[in-house]
Amino acid sequence: MPTSEPMTIFENWFAKAKKAEPEYYNACSLATVSANGKPSSRIVLLKHADEQGFVFYTNLKSRKSLEIKESPHASLCFHWGNMKKQVRIEGKAELVSADEADEYFQSRPRGHRIGAWASRQSTPCGDTDLEQRVAYFTAKFGIGKIPRPDFWGGFRIKAERMEFWEDRKFRLHVRTCFELKENNWSEAWSKVR
Ligand SMILES: Cc1cc2nc3c(=O)[nH]c(=O)nc-3n(C[C@H](O)[C@H](O)[C@H](O)COP(=O)(O)O)c2cc1C
Known part of the structure; x- marks a missing residue:
C-alpha cells in the first residue's frame, strides 16, 4: 500500500527534525480528556x-x-522551533499488543527498565521513595x-485528522489539514493566514 500524503509529509518533517532539533525531536504534547470532560496534557x-x-x-x-481508558480520544502536538513547524494529530488511542510492548521494553537500556518498575507515575512519593525502589529492583x-511490568505499556493513536503548520x-502561516474518511485520507483544507 502506498504511503498516504499526510504520512509522507510527517515522515519527511520528522526526519528533518531529527537533524534540526538538538534535543527531543520526538517529544510531543499528548492531550487526553477525563470522563467528565476535563482536558490535561503532558x-x-x-x-x-x-x-x-x-x-x-x-x-x-x-x-x-486512566483518562484514555475513560475516553479514548487523544491528540498529539509536535512543535519544532528551529524548523518553525507544528503538526497536530487527532484520533483514538488503543493499547499496543503485549508482544509489541515486550519487544520495545527489552530494547530499552537496563536503567530505564529498572526505572519502569520503580516508578509509580502520577502518584506523590517521598524524597527517598524512588531511590529505595530503584535499589530494591536493581x-x-x-x-x-x-x-x-504489567502496568507498563504503549498506546497507539490511530490518526483521523492531521494538520501541518x-x-x-x-x-503568514500555511496550515494544511487532512482527514481520514472511510479509510482514505483527503485534504480537507489548506489556508494561508
Ligand atoms: C522531554 C520529556 C519526555 C517525556 N517522555 C515521556 C514518555 O515517553 N512517557 C511518559 O509516560 N512520560 C514522559 N514524560 C513525563 C510526562 O510528561 C508526565 O510527567 C508523566 O508521564 C506523568 O503524566 P500524567 O500524570 O499526566 O500521566 C516526559 C517528559 C518530558 C519533559
Missing part, C-alpha cells in the same frame, strides 16, 4: 509512527492512561532478564 516521546498510528509508552496506571533483578514570512 510531553511524551514518540517511539514509532506509520499508517497504523503513532506510538508512545507509559505507565498504565498514570493519569493519562537488587531483585541482579544481572538477570528484566520482564516488562508552517511559518512563513510576514507572519
Whole structure:
C-alpha cells in the first residue's frame, strides 16, 4: 500500500527534525480528556509512527492512561522551533499488543527498565521513595532478564485528522489539514493566514 500524503509529509518533517532539533525531536504534547470532560496534557516521546498510528509508552496506571481508558480520544502536538513547524494529530488511542510492548521494553537500556518498575507515575512519593525502589529492583533483578511490568505499556493513536503548520514570512502561516474518511485520507483544507 502506498504511503498516504499526510504520512509522507510527517515522515519527511520528522526526519528533518531529527537533524534540526538538538534535543527531543520526538517529544510531543499528548492531550487526553477525563470522563467528565476535563482536558490535561503532558510531553511524551514518540517511539514509532506509520499508517497504523503513532506510538508512545507509559505507565498504565498514570493519569493519562486512566483518562484514555475513560475516553479514548487523544491528540498529539509536535512543535519544532528551529524548523518553525507544528503538526497536530487527532484520533483514538488503543493499547499496543503485549508482544509489541515486550519487544520495545527489552530494547530499552537496563536503567530505564529498572526505572519502569520503580516508578509509580502520577502518584506523590517521598524524597527517598524512588531511590529505595530503584535499589530494591536493581537488587531483585541482579544481572538477570528484566520482564516488562504489567502496568507498563504503549498506546497507539490511530490518526483521523492531521494538520501541518508552517511559518512563513510576514507572519503568514500555511496550515494544511487532512482527514481520514472511510479509510482514505483527503485534504480537507489548506489556508494561508
Ligand atoms: C522531554 C520529556 C519526555 C517525556 N517522555 C515521556 C514518555 O515517553 N512517557 C511518559 O509516560 N512520560 C514522559 N514524560 C513525563 C510526562 O510528561 C508526565 O510527567 C508523566 O508521564 C506523568 O503524566 P500524567 O500524570 O499526566 O500521566 C516526559 C517528559 C518530558 C519533559
